[in-house]
Amino acid sequence: MLPDKLQNQIIDQNQRLIQHLNSGQHTQAEVRQLVGEITGQTIDDSVEIRLPFYSDYGRNLKIGREVFINSKAMMVDLGGITIADHALIGPGAYLISVNHYLDVDKRRGVTLKPVHIGKNAWIGARAVVLPGVSVGENAVVAAGAVVSKNVAANTVVAGVPAKVIKILENHKEEI
Structure with a gap:
């Protein structure tokens, strides 16, 4: 964890x-470049991010190849x-890696638990993935x-x- 000032x-x-x-219109190349600045990583050309896109921090967000992030997604990273x-x-999905303590005396503090979205996983519209959750492949x-x-x-x-x-036995089946 970085010092608070940094x-x-x-x-x-x-x-x-x-x-x-x-706040403006951007090409996908410009979106990837700006998200790359926010995350501190190179965003692959295969990634598509629809705007608006939200993050509270940005530096602890890692995005793989051929990822699609629809509009109004929020990354609490x-x-x-x-x-x-x-x-x-x-669209409108929330991935949240931060929580507050229940104890009133500690409530302004936060606990951090990483979120992992597996290969080929699909997070539906307005779904919320809470701290510490891993969503498996497919x-x-x-x-x-x-x-x-x-x-x-699966x-x-x-x-x-x-x-x-549902269990996805045939990975090509429609839901």
């Missing part, structure tokens, strides 16, 4: 970049978020689901809280 400088810088990103190759993130999180526990590979989860509703 962390706050990164947050300030990245919030300006995110505001610039979301201070605790780390990894999106593996070929993943799909639906898994699907249905629209509006709230995921508080790990999602096994499963579909839905609901609040999310529960397994």
